[in-house]
Amino acid sequence: MESLGSFLEVRKALASFLEEDIGTGDITSDSVIPADLAASAEIVCKTDSATVCGLEEVGVIFDLCGCSSRALVKDGSRARKGKRVMTVSGNARSILKAERVALNLLMRMSGIATETRALADAARPVKVAATRKTAPGLRYFDKKAVVAGGGLAHRMRLDDMVLIKDNHIALAGSPQECVRLAKEKAGTAIKIECEAKSEKEAIEAIKAGADIVMLYNFTPAQAVRAIKAITKMGLRRKALIEVSGGVNYKNIRQYARARPDYISMGYITHSPRAVDFSLEIL
Template identity: 40%
Template sequence: MRHDLTKMMKMIYDDVGFEDITTNALIPPGLHVKGQIIAKETGLVAGVELAVDIFAEFKVETKILKHDGEEIQPGQIIMEIAGDPRNILSLERTVLNLMMRMIGIATLTAKMVEMAKNVNPNVIVAGTRKTTPGLQFFEKNAIRSGGGDTHRYRLDDCILIKDNHLALVGDVAEAVSRAKKYASFTKKIEIEVETLEETLQAAKAGADIIMLDNMTPKEVINVLSVLENEKIRDNIIMEVSGGINLDNIVQFAKTGVDVISTGYITHSAKSLDLSLELQDMH
């Protein structure tokens, strides 16, 4: 968290520039104010710990009333704050924007997790790398707050062989073989496939995770059935991805796949509205 918080501080200072000219023109130094961050919509909390860390950097005191992963309703107080109003006003928009974004992701993730697990209790709903550059750490943690799996945070988390890798290597088995020779035993090897033939090649080559990309639920069921019949299903994590959203996640969960990964929970999440209200200035 510390490395990413340092980057976040730089973004805040870049936003302020030499000074918050409006706040400094209107608010004299040396004052103390109390305030609250209030939910304006129903959702699932995320980003509270990040907000606490940001406020702490500017000596603003905080009291958490709703923790990450807890439900909120309109009008409920998520956090109480107290400190120099100049600092609070300079941070207000950045903190709210981050929390609103993270709460939106957590809320959508929780909805999709619930839908999938209602028909397949063991399925994992995961994010993808379709995140906002510079904010991926926070967006991934919002997925976790919503009950989802973060998948890869970065490219060094695991090997994931995708279609363009295969286009250059030219062969599924060769790609997996090269990955096995290069990777540490601590890193899983995942490969993205688009056909039953590629799936069988990947399974026989020893891939740890096979991602079925852009297949229909019917095609996924067929692939899983063939792997079962070939008796090569047991030690492989089967993942499905590509175009998965609120309209079709239940159908994919019903296939019996192990993991459903979707960029929808980040690239299509709607930010939930929050407000920061100040009072008791003295």
């Protein structure tokens, strides 16, 4: 976590996750496990191949419940089935109180990191980026997982940069007019990205002064042609080019051949496949 402020915000979010899950108490553990029983446990990867992410957050979750933990691997590292990634010790009831929230977050973040790693490897040297299609309340964790998997976080919030999309253009006018207005009102310190649904719109946006142009829902062949045309006109160095829409693992290599600066995909964070982990009492 980058700063004390972000650490405290993350700790507050994790505490709220625990409150949501625990309610007034774990009536099962409180009924069958002695209050003073100490225990040790380990978290084990149950998936054949995974990129691990979320151990820092899992450590905070156990700490909030009064337990000690030790990560055995680093976030971003690869793990195979049977790999121990963390040990935990403390009051038995407390370990079980933290178990589900800790595993849920670890499984989700590792799932996002694993998928990002596979896409980043396939698209190399083109970068892979996330979008704002994250679960409410989980954006920080989802974006961190993308970075751990070798991807780019892209913008975190609406106030990070200007991103002119189809609805903005429909309401405010042409791409050129939207870029002009954004440059006038947002200032020169704010990056401006403009979505384009055609080669013509992309060229117009660059000429209007957009810092980044998004080729949206282009086929791989259309992306190749558009970037070649932009390069031929001497505009390639004037703006970064992002490809987005319709990209998946099956076709990402085709899009990468167009050599955009990066490829963004929403499904990395809105439809992640969880990596299976279990907590086992020793």
